[in-house]
Amino acid sequence: MKELFAYGEKVAGYDVRVLNEREARAAAGILFVGAFLGLTNGVMLGTAVFSEYFVSFFALDFTIRVIKPKYAPSLLIGRFFVQNQTPEYVGAEQKRFAWLLGMIIAWPMFYYLVIDFQPNPIKVLVCLICMALLFLEAAFSICLGCKIFSVIRREKASHCPGGVCEMRIKEPVQRFSLLQKFIVVVTFTGMIYGGYAYMTKLPDRTFLVKKLKVMMMSEAELKKKEQQEYQKQLDEFDKEE
Incomplete structure (x- = not known):
């Protein structure tokens, strides 16, 4: 029963439960494309039909991620594309917190775009922020929610995306000249x-x-x-x- 309700995967050599960051990045890229197409349709054609379907999927997908990520549709599609790549494990706890923030944003957007359609510049800005967060994760493996989790939690998080929690000194190739x-x-x-x-x-x-x-x-x-x-x-x- 413990395993049934446990969050994340148990992998040998890791002291906490983990998730595959490669899957998460692939899923973020897929969702970014969907959000971009929805925004493009709204901007160019003045219609929110595509966005209504996408936001519905987005809200449901992030809810499943928070409960049991191994069944989240976008993560499973991401797994399909990266299944032959070596997994990059990150702490499940901070990813869950980041996805919880995404879910909190998604459901109000679902209400105002699908149930009670009320478009305005603020909602467009929220969509742009979501797209920016998805792009940062997909392109650069930057998880803003994970960083917020590290700030508010007393005990420092471990196994962060890109190894930023463990990195102390930058290599010469990572530094900038004038x-x-x-x-x-x-x-x-x-x-x-x-x-x-x-x-x-x-x-x-x-x-x-x-x-x-x-x-x-x-x-x-x-x-x-x-x-x-x-x-x-x-x-x-x-x-x-």
Whole structure:
């Protein structure tokens, strides 16, 4: 009975129960693709149908992860793709805490996107944060929930993703020279400016760009826009007459 309700796997050589980080990263990548497709559909087509199905799956999947991860659909699909790779074991306790945070975010999103559809910029921001967390785990093996777990828990966690709990000194290949730091700063600055320019300077071709431009307008600009739209309607009516 203990094994039935135990969380994580018992592996020889590890003092705590563990999970395979390779599966978790693969699953995070799969979920990121789903979230990206949902956001793209919402931005380009103004429809949330795909997102409704995805958020439903996301909430159910994370609930199963918190209860019994060996039956979580996304983790099983991830296992299929990485089954021939050497497992990378991480502590199950901190992963469970991270997935619990994901579940807490998922169910309110399920309510506001599926049951009582109420889209607004805050919910879009929450989706973007979820996507960022999934991307960090899939691409860089950075588990933010695991880091929060290490901060709030008195006893330090062990067997963290990427071995960050055990690492003390960085190898020379992990350090940055002054020139490399400069390149990173310039690259990040360019990416941030590029994203800002994309959102604010493109023609109003997508639903998101239109919404963002309206949100960033002053009251005077909004009144002017309303007057222009009203005048445009009058002109079209006069042409029809």
